[in-house]
Structures are given as C-alpha cells and as structure tokens.
Amino acid sequence: MPVEVIVLILGTLLGIGGIILAGQRMQYRHKERLVSQTDPDAVKQLREVVQDLQEEVRSLQDSSSDFDARLEFTERLLSKPRTAEPNVD
Numbered sequence: 001m002p003v004e005v006i007v008l009i010l011g012t013l014l015g016i017g018g019i020i021l022a023g024q025r026m027q028y029r030h031k032e033r034l035v036s037q038t039d040p041d042a043v044k045q046l047r048e049v050v051q052d053l054q055e056e057v058r059s060l061q062d063s064s065s066d067f068d069a070r071l072e073f074t075e076r077l078l079s080k081p082r083t084a085e086p087n088v089d
Helices: 005-035 039-079
Strands: none
Touching: none
16 A cells, blocks of 8 residues: 555544544533523522422322313212103203
8 A cells, every 4th residue: 555545544534533532621621601601599599490390290290180180070970870860841
C-alpha cells in the first residue's frame, strides 16, 4: 500500500477524531454554563408548582372515581327490570 494512501487515511481519522473531541468539549462547556446559571429560587418555585399540580391531579382522580361509582350505580338501577308497572287510566 502506498505511503500517500496511509497518510490520507490517518489524516482523515485524526480529523474526524478531532472534530468529535471538539464537539464533546463544546457540549461539556454548555452544560457547565447551564449549571452555573441555575437560579435556586426558580428551582424552588418550580418544585412548588409541580407539587400543586400533583395535588390537583389527585383531586381530579378522586372526583373521577366518585363519578365512576355514581355511573355504575345508575347503570345497575337502570338494568333492573321493573316489578310493577304504574296504572295509567
């Protein structure tokens, strides 16, 4: 194999590796900047909002289960045959 081909292959591999390392370095720096800019008050506020949403979901689940029970009761009442027909004269 000619030396020029080997040099070309090695150069290509080193170039690709360098690009990958540069991208990883940029990603690491970006993550560092994001962590350093995080506001503790904003995180606390976000946690409170999430807790409020969780409570609201629990409330909706409770009312949904109550609605399901009422619907089931109504379906049972409607499915029973009537024992006596009212006299309409």
